[in-house]
Amino acid sequence: MSISPRKHTNQVLVGNIKVGGGAPIVVQSMTNTDTADIAGSVKQIMELSRAGSELVRITVNSEEAAKAVPEIHNQLVQKGFSVPIVGDFHFNGHKLLEKYPECAQSLAKYRINPGNVGRGKNRDPQFQQMIEFACQYDKPVRIGVNGGSLDQSVLMRLLDENRLKDTPQELPAITREAIVVSALESAAKAQEYGLDGSKIILSCKISNVQELINIYQDLAARCEYALHLGLTEAGMGSKGIVSSSAALSVLMQQGIGDTIRISLTPEPGGDRTNEVIVAQELLQTMGFRSFTPMVIACPGCGRTTSDYFQKLAQDIQSFLRHQMPVWKGKYKGVEEMEVAVMGCVVNGPGESKNANIGISLPGTGETPVAPVYEDGEKTVTLKGDKIAEEFQELVERYIESHYGTH
Secondary structure, three states, X not given: OOOOOOOOOOOEEEOOXXXXXXXXXXXXXXXXXXXXXXXXXXXXXXXXHHHOOOEEEEEOOOHHHHHHHHHHHHHHHHOOOOOOEEEEEOOOHHHHHHHOXXXXXXXXXXXXXXXXXXXXXXXHHHHHHHHHHHHHHOOOEEEEEEHHHOOHHHHHHHHHHHHOOOOOOOHHHHHHHHHHHHHHHHHXXXXXXXXXXXXXXXXXXXXXXXXXXXHHHHHHHOOOOEEEEOOOOOEEHHHHHHHHHHHHHHHHHOOOOOEEOOOEEOOOOOOOOHHHHHHHHHHHHOOOOOOOOEEEEOOOOOOOOOOHHHHHHHHHHHHHHHHHHHHOOOOOOHHHOEEEEEOOOOOHHHHHHHOOEEEEOOOOOOOOOEEEEEOOEEXXXXXOOOHHHHHHHHHHHHHHHHHOOO
């Protein structure tokens, strides 16, 4: 049985999206376009939103980027996209928010890194200035601590305190504590400067799976702020997917986490929406949310020397995902459907019977027929060269008859 997010967290409203307080875990992503490139940024934000990203973060690192934000927002609205846009600020956010009030107003949330908001005597005044802008424009803030840009003043203070202890801790433990303390102290200061706790989201992101789990367990035990989860610098391909899934699944199963991002390094020219799909599939696989019908398919073996069932599974999965934007408003509950595409007689009939609709394709040497099961009962046996097309038609017919408005 899955565990719900922590219900005792503060709930934060980011645009039209509820984060925390028992709300469903939110999927978010970030563009990798130059924000000053308005057309490119709008295009990618729309792609991420269509894929299912419920919040999209953009880099606001220059005057050109800050100037572009209002137009990006306006074009998205004109095109019918209401996805909240989050501004990612480092080093100069206080200056940009002051100089470009339309940028400050257009963003749904500000992201502040305590390690990069200022140095030395400038740190607190610049942090305060950003918080005051958040209060002025009634915007929530994510205070995001990163292991790679940790506030060194916090770390040095804790190291000095540690040296005076009878039994000093090792450096990794002090570093973990510094990451958590940086987030909590910054949140406390934000509230001192007038920002309500219901406007604060915290994150403490590093690239080590076990360390991330330890940090978030500690952070969750010490506060009631909504928490954003993510394994930063997760990596490329399967490494990034596995690392992020390993860390986030442990935490979410413990009820920790209100919004997530899978920070995948894209392949050269790769699709940025992959990280959104991985986040959705992680949440759906664990039973927290449903986004699109799930395809159950066997891995193949010596009984499945043909790649026919693999191609069919791929085609059906792609078909279901691409149809979901249309089906979402038309067929209530269709996202919870399971479709089985199996490759031989060993597990094929059994798995097909357990799915809403499933097909058991013939394996090597088996009779060239494909029984189809709906809700546990065999309804038809497909033969010939058009099994794939006929099965897709059966899936569409099943959806219409079981999830259509009657």
